[in-house]
Amino acid sequence: MELTVAKKDLLKIVTRMQGVAERKSTMPVLANVLLAADGNNALRLAATDLYLSLMGRIPAEITKPGSVAVSAKDLFERVKMMPDGPVVISSQDNATTTIKASGTARRYTLRGMPGDDFPPLPQPAEGSPTLALDVDVLSELIAKTHFSISTDETRAHLNSALFEWDGDVVRMVTTDGHRLSKVDVKVSGRQASATMLIPLKAIQELRRLCDEMLSDGGAVAADGERKKPELLITQSGASAFFQGAGTTFSVKLVDAQFPPYSQVIPQASEKVVRAPRSALADALKAVSVAASERTGGVKLSLSKGSMRITSESPESGDGFDEIPVEFAGPNMSIGFNAKYFLDVLAAISDEEVAIGLSGELDPAVLRPAGATTSSERQFLSVVMPMRI
Amino acid sequence: MRQILHIDMDAFFASVEQRDDPSLRGRPIVVGGAARRGVVAAASYEARVFGVRSAMPMAEALRRCRDLVVVPPRGRRYTEVSERVFDVFHEYTPLVEGLSLDEAFLDVTASRRLFGDGAAIARRIKEGVLEATGLTASAGVAPCKFAAKIASDLDKPNGLTVVPSDVAGFLAPLPIERMWGIGPKTAPTLRRLGYRTLGDLAKADPDALERALGSWGPEVRELARGNDPRDVVPDREAKSVGAEATYDVDLTTREEIARTLLAHASRVAERLTAATMAAGAVMVKLKLHDFTILTRRMTLPSPANDTRTLHDACLVLLDRFPLARARVRLTGVSAQDLGPAEAVQPALFRDEREDKRRGVESVLLRAKERYGDKPITFASLLEGALPRADRGAAAPGPRGASAPPPSRRR
Numbered sequence: 001m002e003l004t005v006a007k008k009d010l011l012k013i014v015t016r017m018q019g020v021a022e023r024k025s026t027m028p029v030l031a032n033v034l035l036a037a038d039g040n041n042a043l044r045l046a047a048t049d050l051y052l053s054l055m056g057r058i059p060a061e062i063t064k065p066g067s068v069a070v071s072a073k074d075l076f077e078r079v080k081m082m083p084d085g086p087v088v089i090s091s092q093d094n095a096t097t098t099i100k101a102s103g104t105a106r107r108y109t110l111r112g113m114p115g116d117d118f119p120p121l122p123q124p125a126e127g128s129p130t131l132a133l134d135v136d137v138l139s140e141l142i143a144k145t146h147f148s149i150s151t152d153e154t155r156a157h158l159n160s161a162l163f164e165w166d167g168d169v170v171r172m173v174t175t176d177g178h179r180l181s182k183v184d185v186k187v188s189g190r191q192a193s194a195t196m197l198i199p200l201k202a203i204q205e206l207r208r209l210c211d212e213m214l215s216d217g218g219a220v221a222a223d224g225e226r227k228k229p230e231l232l233i234t235q236s237g238a239s240a241f242f243q244g245a246g247t248t249f250s251v252k253l254v255d256a257q258f259p260p261y262s263q264v265i266p267q268a269s270e271k272v273v274r275a276p277r278s279a280l281a282d283a284l285k286a287v288s289v290a291a292s293e294r295t296g297g298v299k300l301s302l303s304k305g306s307m308r309i310t311s312e313s314p315e316s317g318d319g320f321d322e323i324p325v326e327f328a329g330p331n332m333s334i335g336f337n338a339k340y341f342l343d344v345l346a347a348i349s350d351e352e353v354a355i356g357l358s359g360e361l362d363p364a365v366l367r368p369a370g371a372t373t374s375s376e377r378q379f380l381s382v383v384m385p386m387r388i
Numbered sequence: 389m390r391q392i393l394h395i396d397m398d399a400f401f402a403s404v405e406q407r408d409d410p411s412l413r414g415r416p417i418v419v420g421g422a423a424r425r426g427v428v429a430a431a432s433y434e435a436r437v438f439g440v441r442s443a444m445p446m447a448e449a450l451r452r453c454r455d456l457v458v459v460p461p462r463g464r465r466y467t468e469v470s471e472r473v474f475d476v477f478h479e480y481t482p483l484v485e486g487l488s489l490d491e492a493f494l495d496v497t498a499s500r501r502l503f504g505d506g507a508a509i510a511r512r513i514k515e516g517v518l519e520a521t522g523l524t525a526s527a528g529v530a531p532c533k534f535a536a537k538i539a540s541d542l543d544k545p546n547g548l549t550v551v552p553s554d555v556a557g558f559l560a561p562l563p564i565e566r567m568w569g570i571g572p573k574t575a576p577t578l579r580r581l582g583y584r585t586l587g588d589l590a591k592a593d594p595d596a597l598e599r600a601l602g603s604w605g606p607e608v609r610e611l612a613r614g615n616d617p618r619d620v621v622p623d624r625e626a627k628s629v630g631a632e633a634t635y636d637v638d639l640t641t642r643e644e645i646a647r648t649l650l651a652h653a654s655r656v657a658e659r660l661t662a663a664t665m666a667a668g669a670v671m672v673k674l675k676l677h678d679f680t681i682l683t684r685r686m687t688l689p690s691p692a693n694d695t696r697t698l699h700d701a702c703l704v705l706l707d708r709f710p711l712a713r714a715r716v717r718l719t720g721v722s723a724q725d726l727g728p729a730e731a732v733q734p735a736l737f738r739d740e741r742e743d744k745r746r747g748v749e750s751v752l753l754r755a756k757e758r759y760g761d762k763p764i765t766f767a768s769l770l771e772g773a774l775p776r777a778d779r780g781a782a783a784p785g786p787r788g789a790s791a792p793p794p795s796r797r798r
Contacts, residue, residue, distance in 0.1 A: 152688070153704050176689065179736065264737060384733065
């Protein structure tokens, strides 16, 4: 195999490939990235950990077709050191691979594996339904919910995000068992029906993909207008495929039952507090410095027009702050893990937040109370209180 | 009624030296500083026959016993052995309060459900310590710290003294010198005032005692009456509960290893449940055939104390070990970052699976309480399913499956 590619293109795609390649696997080939010169004027790259797979193409000038698999991490580190400009990649039959900066003396030799040893990647069955979704919508769904995905790998149904396409609404819901986030966005004119449970690791990868596509901006259409970047989503068998920016990212969906989330979202709250978002975040951050490390708990004491935030810990003493809020009473006190509130406050941009409360041990509902809430977009977060 | 153990190693430093160097066995030895000028840090029982005692000036010890062998202290070694001793204590309860390298209080009140009464636990610990270190210890079992400490000293070495529920009656005939803090200075004063036994102190007029002993007086009287409410304050910063075993034949498959982890997780879960504690983190330890020790640890998303959750975490951790072609001689599970079991952060959803797991755990525990150790267990831990553990197993009790089938040694 011999081909020439631009360093910039190669580095960008190898950076993402090495995020998917699995270094710790018992199958050494999974630490590799596949380089295949089997098409016209394109180098095909692929990486997989058998759950996530990433496949992409970059423009290449192919002198001799062939394929090889080399360590994703080694390739990344070496490509990074190349000067800008064309890079020549060539491999021998014994999979020894040379990377050379064209027109300079800089060169690396890597011991690879034959490309045929690389596992075949999943392909969507023909005729599988495909939906087109604006990248900024998917990005918003993830940004507002990713923090409440459980990190407990033993509970697959919580270690993932629920993605639903329900008529002309796309929705993402996540929960770690103590809090829940849900966001609905209306995508007018795009009717569909789909439900998938996307594992945390894939959500992180999708987030990177969205960021990259958004920072690149959309493709320029024929009339010179910039088109909003879109992702194509295909569900086929146990996998979902996300296609965009010249790459296809596939993920094995979680086969489990997401908890019945609508049951735990309170329909109504007895009291509603309206608080300035950034002042509340600021005060919570300040007081939580003194909260018990084990629990991270702070107490919110509400009285007419004011919220007092206190923390008490046998190890680290007390913390106190007070902010003005809109609250009519009657007085109440309730404990929360400050981090659960801070995650929500960081995910929204409105100046005000509405906190719906009922009893001391009943879940609280946080909603943005400003411009971003409309019939088009709805976000809420349910947080279980703490016994303090 | 609380059940407190006081465990005191017999002539600890000297016994370690005699165990490590067979030529010292049976001879009067002391551990201590440079020949004539130091003091005796520890004296073997053979040396004590000559009246040699710890804290005695070395010159005097040598005068009393002309054949005395003086061994320079090896602090690191004593710490090492001490850690193994304390590991045995921790097999039975997380509530261990060390007083020094060689003695500790243990609160085993909650452990009785699993291991039998205080005396039975003390016997098992003595056996465990002997097995792990080759050293003997003396134990006192009592409803309070004060009486337990006195009891452990009554039948040294290798003794076991159980204080009956009438603590005051047990203490009454003992001479006042048995009490902590009543030494060569205070004792003569008290004797002059007519107090000869702890019983005399128990009956004393509180004001008179206060005049004689100052503010300490009233406390002395209460202690002599067997009233000592002080709790055992566990001193391990990172408290943990663990179980491990070494196997007869090296384990080579993931399934075998996973099964041993289930046995350990189940044991750890029982002990956590009995102590109403929950673990914030789980650690798996593997020792390979070449004695390399590998560990992997993870923080649990929320504290847990049931077998399933602990074992699930163990399986996740197991996949993080490089196991290809590994031969494993020892496996272990330890629960770490312990805290009270009651959840401070209630859950949003009722987790029926978790409720069930908790239910299973308490049924298992109650069954063991009523019928002993064997009646119910996880199917994959039934006899024959588990590799045989015996190469100096550190796990307490019936050591893995009881009465395992004979296994072939390689």
